[in-house]
Amino acid sequence: MAEPGKHTEEQARALLLITRSLLSVATLTFFTVMAIVMVHFMGLENIRAAWKAFRADPVPPAPVAAPAPGAPAVSYWQAPVFDTVSDEAVTYGRELIANTALYLGPKGKVAAISNGMNCQNCHLDAGTRVFGNNYSAVASTYPKFRARSGMEESIEKRVNDCFERSLNGEALAEDSREMRAIVAYIRWLGTEVPKGEVPPGSGLVELGFLDRAADPEKGKSLYDQKCMSCHGKEGAGQYNAEGTAYAFPPLWGEHSYNTGAGLFRLSRFASYIKANMPLGATHLNPQLSDEEAWDIAAFVNSQDRPGKDIRKDWPDISKKPADHPFGPFSDGFSEKQHRLGPFGPIRQAAQEKKQSRKQGG
Ligand code: HEC
């Protein structure tokens, strides 16, 4: 007599075998069909290319500045909400920053004291944009000592610096309605920033130095490709249809910033465009490599523009930044190297000097 237990065991084993073979056949059929479908829709060549690309670059480059999953995202400064502000000084101040030319340009309603540019051309979105040269740290850090003037500067003094240099114009009287409004607006922007603090996203991005001199020749061909369509072949910009302000501000020539302006320093220009130009670029979505930004800066700042007597700047010449383009210098590097770089050796020499002074050398 067959034992009933053994019988079922054999049956079960057979069933398992059949199931297994059926499963392998199904898997095989699945992959064969998939392969046929892939070849049909993609073509053998494309599949081969895709495989090659996968092998050559197994790790796709991470998108710029995207925080790693789980990592705390940097929380950049945000301007306070403007819509509900009723303080007339603050609203007039913002208006003056956004539409400077209308009030203070060559045909200004209030006075003709500047070159037709708006503060906002360089301090984007009325000085509120992250890494768009915003004013987030002004209220919290001024008055402060600045080595350029060698003295403690008020916000008014700093604003007038931009009038006299970036807008190649004249200073506003410190007690004028316009100056009081501009300062009120800048202070209001910084309301929530604790004294002494510089919030993330303030001012401009910092770029690393190139290990070569910036190249105006390369910069010119990049300018022609990426900037000329808006800023013009001669860098003169374009007025809006009403002729009241620039639609595209000038980058050089008689209506541009002068040689004493912040943007005339290569690093300031390169940092500004890296995160903001061509129009539409942001710090999270830059459209220029660092090299391109430096080379374009070298080209633009090699063109003609208004001069400014800055002999009184930097009373302590050893405090001049590596890219301050005018001598005399306290180091042995040429004016040309201070203008175009390479800046690394200049900064290093300055640091070594400081170190040896500290050690009593
Ligand atoms: C051509 C470009 C340009 C224009 C136009 C311009 N600025 Fe500036 N401004 C700069 C640059 C560059 C800096 C220095 C940024 C840096 O070094 O990080 C600066 C700095 C400043 C600062 C100090 C910011 C800080 O955090 O220390 C203030 C305040 C300021 N500008 C106000 C103004 C006002 C007000 C106007 C209009 C009357 C104006 N600027 C127009 C380029 C410009």
Ligand code: HEC
């Ligand atoms: C699509 C048009 C467009 C392109 C392309 C463009 N810009 Fe601009 N640029 C602007 C506008 C508009 C402003 C003023 C922004 C504002 O007022 O909000 C500006 C402002 C500037 C400023 C500060 C103001 C000044 O005139 O000094 C600089 C510097 C600048 N651009 C450089 C460049 C460079 C370099 C390139 C090429 C890499 C470039 N831009 C490409 C439209 C453009």
